[in-house]
Amino acid sequence: MTINIVSAPDVLPVPWRNGGGRTRELLAWPGTQDWALRISVADISADGPFSVFEGIQRWFAVIEGRGVALTFPDGERRVTLNDAPLRFDGAAAPHCRLLDGPTRDLNLMLQLGEGVMRSAQPGTEWDEAFAWRGLFSAVAGRWLGEGTSRVLDAHTLLWSDTSSGVRWRFEPEESSTAPRGWWLGYTPRGAPR
Numbered sequence: 313m314t315i316n317i318v319s320a321p322d323v324l325p326v327p328w329r330n331g332g333g334r335t336r337e338l339l340a341w342p343g344t345q346d347w348a349l350r351i352s353v354a355d356i357s358a359d360g361p362f363s364v365f366e367g368i369q370r371w372f373a374v375i376e377g378r379g380v381a382l383t384f385p386d387g388e389r390r391v392t393l394n395d396a397p398l399r400f401d402g403a404a405a406p407h408c409r410l411l412d413g414p415t416r417d418l419n420l421m422l423q424l425g426e427g428v429m430r431s432a433q434p435g436t437e438w439d440e441a442f443a444w445r446g447l448f449s450a451v452a453g454r455w456l457g458e459g460t461s462r463v464l465d466a467h468t469l470l471w472s473d474t475s476s477g478v479r480w481r482f483e484p485e486e487s488s489t490a491p492r493g494w495w496l497g498y499t500p501r502g503a504p505r
Contacts, residue, residue, distance in 0.1 A: 314472060316470070317464070318339065323336040332358040332359070332360035337350065337352045338351045341444075348424045349444065350422075352418075353417070353419070356380065358410070359407075361408070362382075362405045362408055364402070367423050368403070370401070370402045372418070372419055373391070374416070375448075376415065378392065378412035379392030380411060381409045381411060382400075382409075383407040383408075392411070397420075425501045426499055428497045429496055431495075432447060432493035432494055437480065439479045439480070442499045443473065445472055445495070445497050448496060449465070449466060449467070449482065450467065452466050453482055453483050455482055456481045456482075457480035457481065471496075
C-alpha cells in the first residue's frame with residue numbers, strides 16, 4: 313500500500329483570474345494539465361462566478377467560514393460548514409455569494425470516471441470501494457486503515473491508490489458537531505474497484 317500525504321499550508325496558493333480567491337492544488341492526476349482527478353482547497357474572499365469546467369463532476373464542501381450561496385439555473389443552494397458536500401455539474405459554473413465573510417472550501421473534481429466526497433464522522437468507518445481513496449482532515453487527528461495509522465495535521469490530504477474496500481477511520485483530536493474530515497473516492501473509467 314502506498315500512502316501519500318500533502319499538507320495544504322505547504323502548497324503555494326495560486327490567485328484566481330477573477331481576483332475572488334486563491335486555490336491550493338493538492339492533487340492532480342495523472343498530471344497538472346491533463347487531470348482526470350483534482351483535489352484542491354480554495355479561499356474565497358469575494359463574490360463572483362465559479363469557472364466553467366465542461367465534462368467535470370464537482371464536489372464542494374465548506375471547511376472554514378460561514379459558507380456560501382451558489383446560484384444555479386434552477387435556484388440557489390446554500391453550503392455551510394455543517395452541510396454534506398454538494399455535487400454538481402462543472403459546466404453549471406454557479407455564481408458564488410459569501411454568506412458572512414471569507415470561506416475556505418474543499419473541491420473534488422472528476423472526469424473520465426466516478427467518485428464521491430463524504431463527511432468523515434468520528435468513530436464511523438468508511439469502506440466504500442474505489443480505485444483511489446483519500447481523507448482530507450480539517451483538524452489534526454489520526455487516520456487508521458489497513459493495519460497502520462498516520463498522524464495528520466489540520467488541512468492535510470492523505471491519499472492511497474491501493475486501498476479498495478478496506479475499512480478506514482479518522483479520529484480527530486477535537487470534538488465538534490461540524491465535519492472534521494472528508495472521505496474522497498475515485499475510480500477511473502474502466503478501472504476495477
